[in-house]
Amino acid sequence: MSFLYNVLGILALILVSAFFAVSEISLAASRKIKLKLLLKKGDHRAQRVLDLQENPGHYFTVIQIGLNAVAILGGVMGESALSPYIFSWLQLFYDGPALQTVSFAISFSLVTGAFVLFADLIPKRTGMTEPERIALAVAAPMTVCMKLFAPLVWFFNGLADAIFRLFRISVVRRDDITSDDVMAMADAGAQAGVFLNKEQHLIANVFELDTRGVASAMSSRNDIVFLTLGESEESLYAKITERPHGKYPVCERDSIDTVMGYVDSKDLLPRIAKGSKISLRTDPIVRKILILPDTLTLFEALERFRDAREDMAVIVNEYALVVGLLTLQDVMSTVMGELISPFQEELIVQRDENSWLVDGTTPIEDVMQALDIDEFEGWENYETIAGFIMYMLRRVPKRTDKVEYGDHAFEVVDIDNYRIDQVLVTRIGGEGRTA
Incomplete structure (x- = not known):
């Protein structure tokens, strides 16, 4: 077999391996939400991809059979296809005892590098960039492959199912979307410029309605x-x-x-x-x-x-x-965040980069968001920043009382009939203590 035929044979194996690699990653990375949107728009290929995601056993079995078969053939063909020609070329410069070993190493490296780059790395990265579009394109030919290799698929897939059952491993793909998932997508959208920052905060505030009390x-x-x-x-x-x-x-x-x-x-x-x-x-x-x-x-x-x-x-x-x-306006103000009525007084006023003047009745969730604090100690025992200070002091506060928590100091600056009216918050470095 001539050198040209050998090279063409290796290229054909690389293309087959690339097809299986991109098929594997595109199905795994395709998002059900986008596929369902495509189905609503009339692209019926999306239904086939959704069906494959529901029962991906046969699909991935064909891919693994194909990839392993190509890898074995590529190794056999690559060594026999290139080694004699590399041997003859090197013999012009070197004719020592290590010539056979060197020619084999170069042949092996060239074939392996070609497979890694063109049959694995580039196809998988391509499949990650446009998973839904590629999955729609490869679904039909992969269905044909599943029918051609049906006996082998049935055998290996049956063994895999038996092992999963033995170790009680679920094979059902779960695509449940939680509020955390939506928030993560909104955050990613804001970073990518798809959402404005205010839109991201609006989405976060909507989900907080189910966790924030009426108080x-x-x-x-x-x-x-x-x-x-x-x-x-x-x-x-x-x-x-x-x-x-x-x-x-x-x-x-x-x-x-x-x-x-x-x-x-x-x-x-x-x-x-x-x-x-x-x-x-x-x-x-x-x-x-x-x-x-x-x-x-x-x-x-x-x-x-x-x-x-x-x-x-x-x-x-x-x-x-x-x-x-x-009132309904109170709830909407919570959702809209900073977009409050111009006649409504702001509860949190930022004086400079490291200090805030906070009304004592400000909900603790708003303070956490403004100061970028994940959680206050004992937050389930109070609703407002005044409640937090009383919880930390364990007594009725007076003016100039201070609570240091994490990197912030909370100082009572105004008291109205035992009620904390104003709190000055400053950013410091501390471990969390009362004074």
């Missing part, structure tokens, strides 16, 4: 503006003028714990504009209010809002005491 977004008990049934008209005018809101809870007595409903500003303003008298006790404008427990997550609260067709709810604890007020 992390609600207005606290002390901040609730409410009306009472027996309140005078002058008092009603003053509250509505000084602290305007879309809706006001209505209580039987001068205590938020006696809440019985709410009144919409749209029902009050026409009466005020006409100069009509307002009496919550006589005018039938008090509506039934939604009551939610403080154990709900924000996602569960959204479902309650949807079912009740309301956008405001009073939050109560296990003792039926009102602990806060939650």
